[in-house]
Amino acid sequence: MSSLSYRTQRVIVVVGFLSIPVALLLLFTYYPAVRMVWLSFTNYNGYSASADWVGLDNYRTIFTNSSFFGVFLNQIPYVIVGIVQNAVALLFAIVLNSRMKGRNLFRVLLFLPFIMNGVAVSYMFQYVYDTTNGSLNLLLGFLGLEALQRSWLGDVHIVNYSLASIGFWRFMGYNMVIYLAGLQSLPNDMYEAARIDGAGRFRTVWSLTLPNMTRIIQLNMFLTLTGALSVFEYPFVLTKGGPVGASETFLLKTLETAFQFNNFGLASAMSVVLLFFVIVVVSIQNRVIEGRRSKE
């Protein structure tokens, strides 16, 4: 190959190195997205050769029938818990970025849940939340807090908070490590200057650390919000959407519609709605960042 000119080699390398990955990208990301939009206007059932055009019927169903769009309400607890999770993660990042003994050990420990198998974690929490034998209720009894004992996965009012807390347990350390990365990229002399000016610890965090961390906070919030929009694993494993549909999520509903009821047209429309929400979240976030940049 070295006998060829670099100009020819370049063409060969660019075409040869890119063709398969680009083909895969088109086949598994862009083609499905486009086809999904098209299917969302049909009543395709997943196996017959043809489908009828139904216009906006699927979208009408989603937005007028509360058993579809209403499930988004079940995901609000995930958003709330996610925001608390980020606040806690930032707190621990600041704590574990400061000088203290054993901070490496604590970092390693707090990140540990992230690497655990999600299904195994779900079953682990089934044991934690179990009403009669669960370790959480036993622990509360042990501490004399019987009044707080609950049917954690059986009560329609708290089931989503219980499930969202599993996400908190599993991902807080992950958010923390991302915040730590942000903290470590802040210049040291900035803090030096603040100390010389006599700024206290809280003042430093409030007026120096937080304003300089907005990008990282936004990144983490984006991860948290898209995670909250597409919750699937914990309700799927632990409650199957119950009790009485209280922990159903939009994605769970989409899969059910497609693979149990063979209504691929409606399921495609649901996926498009979800995708639309994700893209809206991303663009709002990007706009906020751009706006902030241009002000500087």
Added chain:
Amino acid sequence: MRRIDPIQWLKYALCLLASFVVLFPPYVVFVNSFKQRHELADPFALPNSFLYLDNFKIVFERANIATSFTNIVIIIAITLVFNILFGTMVAYALGRFDFRGKSVILGAFLFAVIIPTITTQVVVFSIIKSLGLFNTLFAPILLYVGADIIQILIYLQFIRNIPYELDESAMIDGASLVRIYRSIIFPLLGPATATLVILKTINIYNDLYIPYLYMPKKQLAVVSTTIMRFASNNQAEWTLICATILLIMLPTVVLYLFLQRYIFSGVMSGAIKG
């Protein structure tokens, strides 16, 4: 500095509390996986003997643990080979050359990040079916290779830090571009490859959705689907379920404890880019 600093104490108190919350559920699983059923009344107590291993034996016999480990190892190994190969190739082509349409291709890869793969499964499912790969190990492999593009982003970010002078001086020596890719770029992307191998291994090992949807066949079970099937067939058999959980968590936890430095730097470098 003051001698007694209340804030320093508060920090330790917070960290200890958090450590308790993190370790409490795994602790309960750990001790109960060594218990006999009549010991379950107190889930916090230590088992009578840590040498009681019958639960693990039963799980190994009944839950297909060995098969599911073999399957997941095959999937991870083949996926990683292609991820590394395609990831470095794309990074070399896009990171080193200017050509018409480059910005379109680059943009296509970047934009794909915000399309969550989970939302397009309704269509991807029929693609896999029509390729005849449903219920084969190739279904998840192809999806992890083709639909996940995080490796391309990691490599693109790393290749920028490899000085172009290295390429130039190799060209002066008359090396071909493929040779430059193979003997300069590929080895220098090593740290990125290490990060990628660890993160991808954890992701694939922990994934439920793709194996559940594409490989319902029992012989093709992987760890996530195995524990699901076993737990729903043996409801409330807590000693057995705990033993399964422990067996399945062990590999990644061990991997993590040995390689945590790389995992942290991987998560961190991914974040700064964002």
